[in-house]
Structures are given as C-alpha cells and as structure tokens.
Amino acid sequence: MAMDLEAKKVLLRKIPHGLFICGVREDDEVNGFTASWVTQGSFEPPLVVIAVRAEGSSHGIIQRTKRFSLNVLRFDQKDLAAVFFKPQKALGGRFENAPFVNGELGLPLLEDAIGGVECEVIGEVIHGDHSIFVAEVKSALLNSDAEALNLSSTGWSYGG
Numbered sequence: 616m617a618m619d620l621e622a623k624k625v626l627l628r629k630i631p632h633g634l635f636i637c638g639v640r641e642d643d644e645v646n647g648f649t650a651s652w653v654t655q656g657s658f659e660p661p662l663v664v665i666a667v668r669a670e671g672s673s674h675g676i677i678q679r680t681k682r683f684s685l686n687v688l689r690f691d692q693k694d695l696a697a698v699f700f701k702p703q704k705a706l707g708g709r710f711e712n713a714p715f716v717n718g719e720l721g722l723p724l725l726e727d728a729i730g731g732v733e734c735e736v737i738g739e740v741i742h743g744d745h746s747i748f749v750a751e752v753k754s755a756l757l758n759s760d761a762e763a764l765n766l767s768s769t770g771w772s773y774g775g
C-alpha cells in the first residue's frame with residue numbers, strides 16, 4: 616500500500632528541533648550553515664548526531680576533515696539563523712557580521728551565541744538527500760547561558 620505522504624509529513628514535522636550554526640573549516644576556508652536536524656547520541660563518550668544536506672558546500676568539507684562545530688543560538692537570534700541558510704556570495708561570507716573565534720580544533724565558534732562545541736566524526740551514513748554524521752564532542756565553550764532558539768518558535772519548518 617502506498618504511504619500516506621501527508622500523514623508522514625504532519626507526523627515527522629512534530630519532531631522537536633533546536634536551531635544551530637554548524638561550522639566547518641578546511642585549511643583557510645571557513646563555512647557555516649543553519650542546522651536543525653541535530654541531537655545528542657550518547658552521554659559517554661558525548662556524541663552528537665547531525666544530518667547534513669548532501670548537496671551543500673559543507674557536506675564535502677565534513678567528509679574530508681571529519682570535524683565540525685555546533686553553535687547554540689540564543690532565543691532572540693532568529694535573524695542570525697536566517698543569515699546562515701541564505702545563499703552567500705562566497706564560501707564563509709555568512710560570517711561577515713558574525714564574529715567568531717577559532718576553537719581548540721580550529722573550528723569557528725560564534726562570539727555572540729550561547730556557546731559552541733567542536734566535534735570529531737566517528738561514523739557516517741551516506742544515504743538519501745542528507746547524510747548522517749555521528750561525532751564525539753571534543754571541546755565546549757560556554758559564552759553566556761540563556762534560553763536557546765528552537766525551530767517551532769520561528770514559524771519555519773524543515774522536515775516532513
């Protein structure tokens with residue numbers, strides 16, 4: 616029997632999501648993009664799971680470098696999240712008005728965010744239009760704790 620596609624969409628969109636800026640670096644090139652398909656996968660070692668669009672520019676960088684950062688946005692940073700999913704003139708251009716520091720692994724950590732973690736990929740599932748990367752958290756920088764931005768508060772949807 617054919618799947619009820621509308622039911623699938625309604626149900627999958629009920630999965631709650633946060634909103635993060637995933638940062639990547641390859642040599643001198645830095646890039647970042649908005650990601651909502653992120654979750655924790657283990658306490659010990661601390662693992663996170665992220666789904667990355669196979670056709671995006673960051674996908675190949677993560678595959679090659681086996682690293683990425685996850686920046687946790689504050690509840691009032693919806694505009695910044697929008698900057699990081701819109702097309703950019705050149706790779707990394709989205710960081711123009713979003714200053715960052717380099718973390719211990721050299722990955723971009725936004726100065727004006729709740730904080731960020733740097734992760735090393737330990738596994739991947741390459742299948743479908745997004746690839747799943749499982750990664751171990753190697754460093755954590757907390758700038759200032761606050762309520763985090765979540766997808767449902769923005770009125771946007773990514774899923775279904």
Ligand SMILES: Cc1cc2nc3c(=O)[nH]c(=O)nc-3n(C[C@H](O)[C@H](O)[C@H](O)COP(=O)(O)O)c2cc1C
Nearest residue numbers: 648649650651652666667668671672673700771773
């Ligand atoms: C609300 C929202 C959530 C998103 N979540 C993800 C995500 O979890 N993973 C992903 O790869 N792209 C996600 N995207 C899309 C990327 O932000 C977008 O494709 C971006 O342009 C990719 O940048 P890049 O090609 O420079 O890597 C999301 C977009 C929006 C609007």
